[in-house]
Amino acid sequence: MPSPDSEAALSASKLRALSPLIKRRDLIRTALFASVASALGPAFSFAQAASLELTPAARGEDGSNFLTDPNWKAVFLNDQQNETLIALSDVIIPATETPGAKEALVNRYLDLLLSVQPTEFQQQFMDALNFIDAESQKQFGRDFRALVPDDQRSLLTPWAYPRQGSTWMEEDEQPDPAHQHFARLKALIASGYYGSEIGQKELGWEGGFTNGVYEGCQHPPTTHT
């Protein structure tokens, strides 16, 4: 058996070399495990745990499959709510030079997420959707999802900024209900987007899990004070 030292060192250099290529992740896993098993020595046996006691992630399941299922159906939202959510996500995080929330299927993820939330959370979400449609009816005479994009934007934009002279960002002051409804929807859509693969790439993620050592501050002492 090769010495644990050399085996382990080998796996580390392999790891660095392969890292940026996410497609080769499985290869890396295999290489690492082979070396790890021998590094541990004979006394250590890898009795595989009953799979019931592994999380789906630890079993290697890709939990994101449902998003792109051709037969996808909402489990929580009705068609109208789903369309409103798609319209909202498209205005709040549109496709620019990069894909937006609609392409990231944020509505599908949020539908699943909402389905497992406490009723209070679900209710707040519904109240916010209903509020958007009510305001849309008031100002434009139709539901939000039926507005042209310019009208959708002009409806939402005032709620996306603190009111003039307002301090509602401060902890102790409550935002007005309109801002609150909008903030709730925007936060959900943003987390659904930036938590998706498309969203991670939007943030510059290149798919690697290692990329050298953390180098930290490279400046001469006292240049930051």
Place this chain on the structure above:
Amino acid sequence: MTRDVLQQKYDAIVVGSGATGGWAAKRLSEAGLKVALLEAGRSVTPKEFTEHLPSFKLKYRNHSPEVLRTRPIQKQCYACMEYNYEWFVNDLENPYSTPPDRPFTWQRLRILGGRSLVWGRQSYRLSDVDFKAASRDGYDVDWPFAYADLAPFYDIVERYVGISGAAEKDEMLPDGQFLPPMKMSCGEVRLREAIKAKFGRTLTIGRTAILTQPHNGRVPCHYCGPCERGCMTFSYFSSPFTTVKDALNTGNCTLITDAVVSHVDMDTSTNKTKGVTFINRTTKETKQVRGKAVILCAQALESTRILLNSSTPEYPNGLANSSGLLGHYLMDHVVGADASGTFVDMDELPTANPPHRPNGIYVVRYRNTPATGKHPHFIRGYGFQGGASPRFNTDAPGIGAEYKKAVKLGTYHVSLGAFGESLANFDNFCEIDPDLKDVWGIPALRISMAHGNNEAALMRDAGVTAAEMLEAAGAKDIHVRTGVEMPGMAIHEVGTARMGNNPKKSVLNAFCQSHDVHNLLVTDGSCFVSSACQNPTLTMMAITVRACDHLVERFRRNEV
């Protein structure tokens, strides 16, 4: 498990394979003793590690209803996730109770390695200001040993584990045997320089049980980030792949997994333990293992529970409890004070790519020190963990392209969160709940603990001084919290079988040996006399090694 395994008579039975049990098994088996290592959970394999799995591959992206359903309490810990929740106990199977007005959150792992699989790896020595705190401020009692007695064992543990860190020559936080330190960010360097200049306080890079160079056959960290999901290269310290592995490789140690120890068995004629009884986790069969010495390392509350469940006619209130103190003096660092802000003039952009440094910064205690003198409002002190780095600004105002851009520009975030000393108090305790059992039929604990006025005063002061330090470094938009969170949140529970020289006023002697039953040891955090404010595990491991070496000596002298 074969019959032979149970029919052997071992020299030592170690209960629990976590941070402390791994060390006990290693130390004793390397000294030539025949050891049985009993672990309540199953074995663990690197195949189930998920540190490289992106969170968008999780169906619920870490909001799984299964976690909430089966781990409503464990979920209060940031490390219990959709990735790894099976490592944490199922709260439905492992109940405990608390008085309604004294909530306590108890975070436990039942698996080979215990909490060492997910721990935060922060590793700090205590000093004589901690070991002799009572002599300085008159509260409670000193530890039965001094820093000099433990220092060689800190050395042994650090040299083996591999602790990266920087020496600071601060008397409150003794330096150790360090691997090269991880680097600080620009914002952290700024904070370090500012608080040294304005307050004379020490901010250092976190001292962490993560390798920054090859060490003892393990490779250094590759900065992937989320260690609490496992580490395929074993670059942070967890017991299964280090101490337990070494113990097994001696050929002297037999690992028995799925062995839920219910109680210690006594030989009343000799007043010695003869072994332990356990219940097979899956088959629920009851079995015994016999040995000349029993070392409990099941973590403070579990070891205490085992002793409380081991009553005999001679020890009606729990084994080794002639003092009546077993279960009392439960401590857990007080948390709830922090400050955060923004360095608006730092324009470094956030990144989604590695390297992700799995470590933060540490501000060394500066209250009630020999240098700063006595504080008028409270005794003891607190330290901070924190960090400074650019973050994506998903809270940015606006919508559309402008919002997307603002998110990527980010903000330079800085924060400090306090860990304060929890005072030893007789009224903070655990006992057996007569009406509650776990699914193996083992009586469960009732835990009764609340932080007091001193802890609240520490947190008020900590929040304010943290904000002052951020301000001194030029941070803006500073938010402060000065509350006290529910005990248990720090996951540093200690103290329920305290050490001491007086058998009437302590449960264990200075070598973690029961005053009442001489071949029974408890070497996990139960033995702590005070909590200090430093993360406790390094000290637990050093104490374990010291206690085990002493036990080996007693074996050599035929005293066991």
